[in-house]
Amino acid sequence: SYDLTQPPSVSVSAGQTANITCSGDKLGDKFVSWYQQKPGQSPFLVIYQDTKRPSEIPERFSGSNSGNTATLTISGTQAMDEADYYCQAWDSTYVFGTGTKVTVL
Amino acid sequence: QVQLVESGGGVVQPGRSLRVSCAASGFTFNSYPMHWVRQAPGKGLEWVSVISYDGSDKLYADSVKGRFTISRDISKNTLYLQMNSLRVEDTAVYYCARENYVSLDPWGQGTLVTVSS
Numbered sequence: 001s002y003d004l005t006q007p008p009s010v011s012v013s014a015g016q017t018a019n020i021t022c023s024g025d026k027l028g029d030k031f032v033s034w035y036q037q038k039p040g041q042s043p044f045l046v047i048y049q050d051t052k053r054p055s056e057i058p059e060r061f062s063g064s065n066s067g068n069t070a071t072l073t074i075s076g077t078q079a080m081d082e083a084d085y086y087c088q089a090w091d092s093t094y095v096f097g098t099g100t101k102v103t104v105l
Numbered sequence: 106q107v108q109l110v111e112s113g114g115g116v117v118q119p120g121r122s123l124r125v126s127c128a129a130s131g132f133t134f135n136s137y138p139m140h141w142v143r144q145a146p147g148k149g150l151e152w153v154s155v156i157s158y159d160g161s162d163k164l165y166a167d168s169v170k171g172r173f174t175i176s177r178d179i180s181k182n183t184l185y186l187q188m189n190s191l192r193v194e195d196t197a198v199y200y201c202a203r204e205n206y207v208s209l210d211p212w213g214q215g216t217l218v219t220v221s222s
Contacts, residue, residue: 033208048208094152
């Protein structure tokens with residue numbers, strides 16, 4: 001089976017940049033999506049096809065994918081960005097990453 | 106607007122069956138693949154199953170293969186997940202989601218399935 005590994009937690013000061021990584025074998029050859037999930041809510045798409053943002057997602061969210069690592073970057077992090085984030089890719093089946101809890105200090 | 110509403114969750118004993126549903130509205134239901142994803146209490150997301158836009162192709166996670174069946178009724182704009190031989194470890198919130206550009210958007214609000222004796 002294909003595994004996607006994320007750091008369990010990332011802490012960032014308000015206004016600073018948070019980088020959330022997602023690692024998998026030859027991940028750069030696949031399309032990666034990222035989802036935000038706040039407590040008690042459903043997941044919400046924030047990045048698709050590695051770098052694209054749905055129209056309602058703020059510009060401070062960006063994505064990249066190369067080699068074995070995809071990265072979700074939140075620039076100028078705000079308190080409202082505190083949430084769990086999951087990466088997702090396709091490799092014969094759909095796979096989610098292990099999830100990262102982002103804490104805004 | 107695009108909306109997905111799950112229903113049918115509840116408490117069921119191990120070994121029994123349950124069917125959850127997902128009512129779709131606001132888009133052409135038979136134009137998109139549809140997925141089920143689950144989340145055990147306090148845990149991460151686990152992909153469960155996908156069905157093609159016309160229902161001809163289906164895929165399942167190894168953890169549910171042979172026990173769960175995904176289906177869709179285009180006349181009712183509804184997605185289903187038939188869950189048989191339920192296990193305690195199937196306890197989770199079950200979300201349906203529309204596939205678009207190899208990503209899932211939007212997601213429903215989820216329905217809780219609890220497997221317990």
